[in-house]
Amino acid sequence: MSxxxxxxxxxxxxxxxxxxxxxxLDAARVAHVAxxxxxxxxxxxxxxxxxxxxxxxxxxxxxxxxxxxxAGVPVxxxxxxxxxxxxxxxxxxxxxxxxxAMVFGTATPVAAExxxxxxxxxxxxxLPGRWATLRPPTSRxxxxxxxxxxxxxxxxxxxxDGPPEDPAEDLDAPVWxxxxxxxxxxxxxxxxxxxxxxxxxxxxxxxxxxx
Amino acid sequence: MSxxxxxxxxxxxxxxxxxxxxxxLDAARVAHVAxxxxxxxxxxxxxxxxxxxxxxxxxxxxxxxxxxxxAGVPVxxxxxxxxxxxxxxxxxxxxxxxxxAMVFGTATPVAAExxxxxxxxxxxxxLPGRWATLRPPTSRxxxxxxxxxxxxxxxxxxxxDGPPEDPAEDLDAPVWxxxxxxxxxxxxxxxxxxxxxxxxxxxxxxxxxxx
Numbered sequence: 001m002s003x004x005x006x007x008x009x010x011x012x013x014x015x016x017x018x019x020x021x022x023x024x025l026d027a028a029r030v031a032h033v034a035x036x037x038x039x040x041x042x043x044x045x046x047x048x049x050x051x052x053x054x055x056x057x058x059x060x061x062x063x064x065x066x067x068x069x070x071a072g073v074p075v076x077x078x079x080x081x082x083x084x085x086x087x088x089x090x091x092x093x094x095x096x097x098x099x100x101a102m103v104f105g106t107a108t109p110v111a112a113e114x115x116x117x118x119x120x121x122x123x124x125x126x127l128p129g130r131w132a133t134l135r136p137p138t139s140r141x142x143x144x145x146x147x148x149x150x151x152x153x154x155x156x157x158x159x160x161d162g163p164p165e166d167p168a169e170d171l172d173a174p175v176w177x178x179x180x181x182x183x184x185x186x187x188x189x190x191x192x193x194x195x196x197x198x199x200x201x202x203x204x205x206x207x208x209x210x211x
Numbered sequence: 212m213s214x215x216x217x218x219x220x221x222x223x224x225x226x227x228x229x230x231x232x233x234x235x236l237d238a239a240r241v242a243h244v245a246x247x248x249x250x251x252x253x254x255x256x257x258x259x260x261x262x263x264x265x266x267x268x269x270x271x272x273x274x275x276x277x278x279x280x281x282a283g284v285p286v287x288x289x290x291x292x293x294x295x296x297x298x299x300x301x302x303x304x305x306x307x308x309x310x311x312a313m314v315f316g317t318a319t320p321v322a323a324e325x326x327x328x329x330x331x332x333x334x335x336x337x338l339p340g341r342w343a344t345l346r347p348p349t350s351r352x353x354x355x356x357x358x359x360x361x362x363x364x365x366x367x368x369x370x371x372d373g374p375p376e377d378p379a380e381d382l383d384a385p386v387w388x389x390x391x392x393x394x395x396x397x398x399x400x401x402x403x404x405x406x407x408x409x410x411x412x413x414x415x416x417x418x419x420x421x422x
Contacts, residue, residue, distance in 0.1 A: 184395050197385075200387060
């Protein structure tokens with residue numbers, strides 16, 4: 001743990017194991033990537049997937065942001081999942097349930113010869129089994145895609161998942177208290193308007209999770 | 212629109228009206244606040260709520276991050292809502308549905324005499340009607356809470372909500388294509404273990420939305 005990953009606020013919510021970190025990153029589909037551009041903070045949302053000991057991001061080779069990240073500027077990549085609203089007897093004690101992870105480091109471009117494997121790892125993290133049903137990427141597509149890896153070396157994780165913690169003097173307040181869970185799930189699939197013939201919705205979707 | 216809020220990548224996904232911005236911010240409960248600390252980017256998730264023409268954030272007066280923000284460092288506050296996985300016939304065309312908003316500026320502390328109104332606005336944005344059922348904040352609680360406002364003056368919004376856009380040569384691939392929506396909703400409320408007597412789950416919850 002470095003000085004900047006030591007959790008100062010609500011340290012009782014700090015989760016500390018590698019498994020905690022991986023669970024949060026694996027549940028996330030979107031990361032917020034902060035970096036400094038011309039002295040000012042920029043904070044870009046982008047798809048993310050963990051692959052072993054690194055967090056993978058990808059985007060267009062033509063993206064100014066991706067090229068700037070690939071050049072090795074320091075980043076702070078944060079993912080957050082909202083899990084519930086905590087309704088205490090007072091506004092002060094009310095809060096939210098969440099899981100969040102913060103990774104500091106620099107992004108390194110994945111080498112050309114490893115790009116297909118990295119893209120497959122991202123696809124498999126999100127939609128296991130789908131990659132094998134798709135045609136391979138073309139060389140043009142690979143050239144148009146930049147994949148970045150941020151090593152999971154300097155990080156922190158925070159999980160808030162407890163009940164409201166009202167002080168004793170508030171417990172008799174005539175107001176409901178508890179947690180309103182926020183659930184994230186997949187809805188009914190919407191076929192593409194140009195879906196021809198009858199490829200059925202994939203059976204492997206039974207293993208796809210979200211949230 | 213400033214140079215840094217001009218959307219360069221996928222400009223067809225740029226939403227441009229104030230109503231678009233407000234809709235995205237109003238759906239979000241968590242913002243990622245990026246700022247520069249000792250030359251490095253820091254990216255903190257925190258609860259957010261729009262109040263008229265400003266985005267409100269709050270936290271502990273004792274928080275180093277809150278105090279640093281209150282001092283007026285530039286921030287880039289980004290909110291993102293994931294709405295779906297876009298399953299194209301190729302990995303390259305596959306993507307995600309999302310709504311995101313980015314706000315640049317500096318945070319200003321809400322003055323002591325306006326703090327209650329700002330906290331009420333946050334509560335009402337999240338859980339309409341609940342504030343009136345809670346005891347008022349104490350002076351100690353107000354002193355322990357810092358509320359920050361980021362003006363909605365420099366911002367961009369991006370919405371991705373279309374079907375997969377496969378090229379003609381991929382349309383006959385024997386693979387399902389379409390969108391797998393990601394739905395966010397409230398689950399069954401979980402009463403606090405120390406809930407005494409019978410305050411029922413609040414009727415006003417029927418108006419509470421999420422996602």
